[in-house]
Amino acid sequence: MNIKSLIKPYHQLVIDTRRDLHRIPELSSHEEKTSAYVIDYLKRENLPFTADIAGHGVMAVLDTGRPGPTLMLRADMDALPIAEQTGLSFASQHPGVMHACGHDAHTAMVLVAVTALKALKDQLCGTIKFIFQPAEEGPGGAKPMIEAGVMDNPRVDFALGCHIWPDIPEGTIGIRSGPLLAAASGFRIIIKGRGGHAAKPHLCVDALETGCQVVGALQRIVSRKMDPLAPTVITIGHFQAGTAFNVIPETATIGGTARTFDMDTWQRWPQLIEPVVKGVCDAMGAGYTFTFRKGCPPTVNDPGMARRLRDIAAAVVGPDRVIEPNQTLGGEDMAFYLQKAKGCFFCLGAGNDVDGGLHNPCFNFDETILASGVEVYCRAAIDLLA
Incomplete structure (x- = not known):
């Protein structure tokens, strides 16, 4: 035929x-x-x-x-x-x-x-x-x-x-x-600080600044904890904080994705990501919530x-x-x-x-x-x- x-x-x-x-x-x-x-x-x-x-x-x-x-x-x-x-x-x-x-x-x-x-x-x-x-x-x-x-x-x-x-x-x-x-997974982090006047940062816990440090620290998971010969990526695609130029924000929301071909890494992402978030937030005096969606293999x-x-x-x-x-x-x-x-x-x-x-x-x-x-x-x- x-x-x-x-x-x-x-x-x-x-x-x-x-x-x-x-x-x-x-x-x-x-x-x-x-x-x-x-x-x-x-x-x-x-x-x-x-x-x-x-x-x-x-x-x-x-x-x-x-x-x-x-x-x-x-x-x-x-x-x-x-x-x-x-x-x-x-x-x-x-x-x-x-x-x-x-x-x-x-x-x-x-x-x-x-x-x-x-x-x-x-x-x-x-x-x-x-x-x-x-x-x-x-x-x-x-x-x-x-x-x-x-x-x-x-x-x-x-x-x-x-x-x-x-x-x-x-x-x-x-x-x-x-x-x-x-394997594509997703996560969401909400940083919980204490807002206040932009002129008095010492009285606040800056959720935006804490969030920026979290983003930077997450990138080091790939650069310092992963085999450089094994393709892996963590990308932050969403960062939202603040409502005015002169107000230190109380909360910041971060959304991202973690990608890998390695099945073991796919299973361990929460154990790799959350301790980094916790460490930064503890150092800055902020709280947080962490939600992870495992996604597809x-x-x-x-x-x-x-x-x-x-x-x-x-x-x-x-x-x-x-x-x-x-x-x-x-x-x-x-x-x-x-x-x-x-x-x-x-x-x-x-x-x-x-x-x-x-x-x-x-x-x-x-x-x-x-x-x-x-x-x-x-x-x-x-x-x-x-």
Whole structure:
């Protein structure tokens, strides 16, 4: 069967579907319109589905009627709290919310894979589960979807997912064996001091100054307690304190993330971070509260699946266009599915000069690459379920 010929009629469909979804971005755990769009598409395809899983998650099932393994194709649906600045004709219709991480494209590719794989049903054995997951950006929708049973009855044997990837050239497919993305955790610190007049610091406990020292001390965890050959990062992305130029603030709020590929470090982050916070606060006479969210583990591709997917990708874009992407300290809750089944999370190259890059208000890419993602899914289904 000529898979490229089968996919060709769907090239415009995947672009149109992505644009429909791009217009209606929704924040994590609020994917009502997106979920409804997915459901309408599945209804048109006359494919059985279950909705409202772990919030707004959806699972559709293609049963070939013949015994065989189960393949899962996963897409994430949520968007980011970013005001879009692309100027696109199909830009976000929801002020302050944007699909700036490609989740609209991920959902479009899996939806169109539904259409294509229905046409291939007679060539396949076993079952395909199409997973449309909420809340990837936070607090994480994969684990609740798994707890709701999406990987059971029948048990998922193989799991695939895809991410638009600006870090590799446009038109390439990136596949890496083993760890690809890091374990990503988050934390929140509230410094509690004693406020007062800016002219009388000796009568106060300056929460802002204490917070600044906490931020500096946290950076030394990486520079002095971690193996410099093991990628690790602590980043502070939020610091809020004070209401006026002449008032010493009573409280300061700090939010950050800790990233690593090392499973032991992932487990020990609270024991590494909190003593530093306590030490600084004790020295400054301040109190604190510390909240830690463990987040997702590293995203680790099964070596055997990665090898199979490289051969599949070579048939899609050519052997010279299949590359090994660098590891990144970004996080992905696809990691939870890959702990439960043999799988691979692959990268669809969007080009190093893609507008803005991920999580940027100008993010956009050449949509013609999306057909390659659909074709990988179809060829993978044939390879694994034929």
